[in-house]
Amino acid sequence: MVQPVTINISAINKQITVPTGLFINNEFVPSVDSDELIHAVNPATEEVICSVVAASPKDIDIAVAAARNAFNTTWGKNVTGFERSRLINKLADLIERDAQELAELETLNNGKPVKIARDFDIGDSVQCLRYYAGWADKIIGQTLEVDNKSKLAFTRHDPIGVCGQIIPWNYPINMWAWKVAPALAVGCTIVMKPSELCPLTALKLSELVKEAGFPPGVINTVPSFGPVGGAALAAHPDVDKVAFTGSTITGRKVMEAAAKSNLKKVSLELGGKSPHLVFESADLDQGLPVRSPRSLCWLEASGTMPGISCELLIGPLSAYATTLARTFINLLVSKVKDQVIGGGYDVSSGGGPVVSKGQYDRVWGYIEAGKKEGAKVILGGTKRPGKGFFVDPTIFTDIRPEMRIVKEEIFGPVLSVGRFRTEDEAIFLANDTSYGLGAGLHSTDANQCMRVASALEAGTVWVNQYNMLNNNVPFGGKKQSGIGP
Numbered sequence: 511m512v513q514p515v516t517i518n519i520s521a522i523n524k525q526i527t528v529p530t531g532l533f534i535n536n537e538f539v540p541s542v543d544s545d546e547l548i549h550a551v552n553p554a555t556e557e558v559i560c561s562v563v564a565a566s567p568k569d570i571d572i573a574v575a576a577a578r579n580a581f582n583t584t585w586g587k588n589v590t591g592f593e594r595s596r597l598i599n600k601l602a603d604l605i606e607r608d609a610q611e612l613a614e615l616e617t618l619n620n621g622k623p624v625k626i627a628r629d630f631d632i633g634d635s636v637q638c639l640r641y642y643a644g645w646a647d648k649i650i651g652q653t654l655e656v657d658n659k660s661k662l663a664f665t666r667h668d669p670i671g672v673c674g675q676i677i678p679w680n681y682p683i684n685m686w687a688w689k690v691a692p693a694l695a696v697g698c699t700i701v702m703k704p705s706e707l708c709p710l711t712a713l714k715l716s717e718l719v720k721e722a723g724f725p726p727g728v729i730n731t732v733p734s735f736g737p738v739g740g741a742a743l744a745a746h747p748d749v750d751k752v753a754f755t756g757s758t759i760t761g762r763k764v765m766e767a768a769a770k771s772n773l774k775k776v777s778l779e780l781g782g783k784s785p786h787l788v789f790e791s792a793d794l795d796q797g798l799p800v801r802s803p804r805s806l807c808w809l810e811a812s813g814t815m816p817g818i819s820c821e822l823l824i825g826p827l828s829a830y831a832t833t834l835a836r837t838f839i840n841l842l843v844s845k846v847k848d849q850v851i852g853g854g855y856d857v858s859s860g861g862g863p864v865v866s867k868g869q870y871d872r873v874w875g876y877i878e879a880g881k882k883e884g885a886k887v888i889l890g891g892t893k894r895p896g897k898g899f900f901v902d903p904t905i906f907t908d909i910r911p912e913m914r915i916v917k918e919e920i921f922g923p924v925l926s927v928g929r930f931r932t933e934d935e936a937i938f939l940a941n942d943t944s945y946g947l948g949a950g951l952h953s954t955d956a957n958q959c960m961r962v963a964s965a966l967e968a969g970t971v972w973v974n975q976y977n978m979l980n981n982n983v984p985f986g987g988k989k990q991s992g993i994g995p
């Protein structure tokens with residue numbers, strides 16, 4: 511057994527106890543053959559919070575064996591949908607009970623404001639678990655007549671088996687729930703590998719898995735470095751499916767490892783370069799609302815929680831010259847300026863630091879590239895002094911399609927504002943990317959809304975809103991933003 515550590519969160523004068531071992535078979539255990547540690551860092555202060563065990567490939571073998579054993583004995587086809595539903599609902603209740611503490615821990619390791627972690631990420635996680643708990647006892651196949659009514663064939667849905675789940679850092683709790691809830695509901699068992707940048711809340715959630723009463727081995731959590739534990743999971747011959755969310759470059763490796771090992775099933779939720787078109791008829795007040803962190807692209811892009819961040823905002827050509835245009839740009843800048851980027855425990859913060867030094871350097875690399883390639887900075891673009899990986903929201907105008915800030919995913923608080931002459935050109939510019947995760951448009955012309963929405967090549971298209979996600983709405987990416995489910 512590995513003992514938990516007690517962390518002092520001085521900003522709120524609070525202590526939280528966090529498990530630091532690998533969660534396998536409902537116990538927190540050390541690695542069997544490695545003393546490698548993951549040092550979890552507070553991105554607002556750059557200090558190490560604590561260190562947790564990093565799983566080795568051998569530990570992944572053990573976790574997969576635990577999941578296989580649970581699948582064959584206590585879960586899989588050995589448990590009713592009613593029981594799965596009861597346990598998933600119980601887990602949701604426990605997460606709801608501990609929402610404040612979980613949010614505070616999420617903020618410590620990820621940087622996002624407590625209120626966002628609690629009200630959006632954890633609120634949605636609870637809803638997600640309850641949504642899939644509702645499906646667990648309603649899994650039905652079809653009956654087909656095959657021979658003059660004397661013979662029937664029927665289909666049934668069986669659980670796939672052991673699922674490896676590999677997740678990124680931007681929604682550590684929420685992503686955990688999005689992955690485990692559907693797998694549990696259908697009877698799969700899980701080996702979850704959280705991001706090495708944010709492993710703490712996945713471990714804290716594991717305590718709740720045990721408290722809820724899930725049999726040992728149903729959900730195992732193995733923090734690990736991607737090229738070690740993630741690669742081992744993707745290549746494991748006894749894993750039946752790998753569900754991955756992360757960058758396109760890593761997704762490619764996961765798919766390759768899956769193909770080369772046992773041709774396991776793969777679902778991939780990958781990167782994006784999500785555009786948003788603002789047409790001349792747009793209601794700018796509706797187009798530029800504030801406060802709800804999920805309602806607006808540039809707010810989403812300004813925090814530590816880029817989901818489907820809008821990185822490209824494209825308005826009509828006249829938008830630079832006319833009154834409408836000046837209103838548009840001024841409103842945009844003033845709304846973004848309203849966002850306080852600060853420590854996640856400060857209630858006035860609308861966004862926190864980016865998650866790590868690596869991500870900080872990556873985002874600044876793009877801001878510098880944008881300047882060098884001739885784009886004009888109209889907001890932000892200068893570094894803050896002092897500690898913490900804070901990046902103030904940065905807006906570029908005067909962009910060209912070949913610029914790196916326009917072509918490549920930044921995954922930080924950087925928005926590029928471009929322009930178009932015609933609707934066709936707008937659609938061309940929006941689709942001129944290898945990604946196809948999300949897209950949006952603002953227009954009050956209903957015909958235009960329908961026409962453009964169907965022409966945009968993205969898994970999700972929002973009309974007169976942005977980044978609204980619901981558990982009962984399908985989600986996924988086109989082109990190189992993913993495959994699945």
Ligand code: NAD
Nearest residue numbers: 677678679704705736737740741756757760779780781782
């Ligand atoms: P990443 O690809 O670096 O890492 C994602 C996960 O993969 C981590 O757990 C990491 O440890 C693991 N990993 C790294 N190398 C691996 C390997 N060789 N084999 C197996 N696993 C490996 O991504 P990130 O920086 O954590 O997250 C940011 C990316 O995630 C962005 O590209 C963003 O667009 C994407 N993302 C997509 C969605 C979506 O819904 N499509 C949602 C959130 C984030």
